[in-house]
Amino acid sequence: MTQSMSEMPSANRGDAFQEAVATWLSRRVPERAQNQCFDFPAILSTDIGLQREENQDRVAALRLSARHSSQPIIAVVIADGMGGMRDGAKCATLAVSSFFYALVRHRHQGLEQRAAAATAHANDTVFAFANGRGGATLSALLFDEGAPPVIVNLGDSRIYACGKGIKVERLTIDDSLEEAVGGHGRELLQFVGMGPGMQPHIRTVPSGVTELALTTDGIHYIDADTLAKVLFHAPEPKAASERLSALARWCGGHDNASIALIDLKALRTPAVRNHDAGIQVWDPFGTMAITWLRDPGEAPPLQAAAPSETAPLQANPEQRGSDRRDRKGSRRSAKKARQGQSPPKEDVQLEIKIEKSSDVKDGDDDSR
Structure with a gap:
């Protein structure tokens, strides 16, 4: 069921972009889908599986195109709400939407700095909620x-390094008792929303890697050798995604199964990177295009209401008083920024357009 903005943590209500992404990721969707993203070299796929009543996975991609002095960035994220804990689907939604928001907000920093800032913001946002x-x-x-x-x-x-005819290599270590400290069990020592003490694992991709696969445990619970063989022999990423999703079901479909496959070589081409200023977000079910109607540096910030699929974001009357307070706050924050402190929060006026994926699987249009 789609969340209203009143259900989101109050810390998120001030940012139109984060709200828009969170609402969009929470919309009613079919039980499974695959999106071969238009003009973006990635395959995004998710499947509720055969034994879960709700899909608590979220997989999405973001492309921020350059505007003025902003740095362009491309990001692909996969999140798995923790079963047995509170509101796993909502936590995964907040993790992705707040991660994307922080990448946009810190767009003048380097990649590793943005990764750290985005993960910290996601952790804080989910912790504030749960x-x-x-x-x-x-x-x-x-x-x-x-x-x-x-x-x-x-x-x-x-995250796996992979590709047709290329030996598969896992690039990450699970934050589980078994892998992190050599104990027994799959209990997690770290996760988004744990609060203070979180230490994300951040590294550069080894040179020579041409493709990456991001997976939730509904995919990689498959026998490791079998998973590697599928990735090694698949003729192209779409086939690999389809085969792994089907294999997860054939093996019982005990959990939500999501995968993102990214062609790093294609990402480096100018045709993929160079687009008009704005933001695009993809998930397995469709695409959302967000256009800057005003750059944050051109005027005082506005707070915006929740988006619909047919209308751009608009400021609502109840927010006018808070807008005036925000303008005063932004002037104070600007002064602090000039003194070397944190930059002010940047809310922008946005226009949103939504397209549906053409590769949604047939089935009941149930919520995740």
């Missing part, structure tokens, strides 16, 4: 021109 009683795993790729790609991982979602 108070440590809920959370999500998170794995992400960050890509920018002129710098080695960066990956970040927290929990037991995974």
Whole structure:
């Protein structure tokens, strides 16, 4: 069921972009889908599986195109809400939407700095909502021109280096008792939403890697050798995604199964990176395009109401008083920023357009 903005933590209500992404990721969707993203070299796929009543996975991609002095960035994120804890689906939604928001907000920093800031903001946002009683795993790729790609991982979602005819290599270690400290069991020592003490694993992608696969445990619970053989022999990423999703079901479909496959070589082409100023977000079910109607530096910030699929974001009357307070706050924050302190929060006026994926699987249009 789609969340209203009143259900989101109050810390999120001030930012139109984060709200828009969170609402969009929470919409009613079919039980499974695959999106071969238009003009973006990635396959995003998710499947509720055969034994779960709700899909608590979220997989999405973001492309921020350059505007003025902003740095372009491409990010692909996969999050798995933690079963048995509070509101796993909502925690995964907040993890992805707040991660994307922080990447946009810190767009003038380097990739590793943005990865750390985005993971910290996601952790804080989910913790503010669930108070440590809920959370999500998170794995992400960050890509920018002129710098080695960066990956970040927290929990037991995974990232693999792969490709047709290429030996598969896992690039991440699970934050589980078994893998992190050599104990027994799959209990997680770290996750998004755990609160203070979180230490994400951030590293650059090894040179020579041409493709990456981001997976939740509904995919990689498959026998490791079998998973590697599928990735090794698949003729192209779409086939690999389809085969792994089907295999997860054939093996019982005990959990939500999500995968993102990214062609790093294609990401480096100008045709993929160079687009008009704005933001695009993909998930397995469709695409959302967000256009800057006003750059944050051109006027005082506005707070915006929730988006619909047919209308751009608009400021509502109840927010006018808070807008005036925000303008005063932004002037004070600007003064602090000039003194070397944190930059002010940047809310912008946005226009949103939504397209549906053409590769949604047939089935009941149930909520996740």
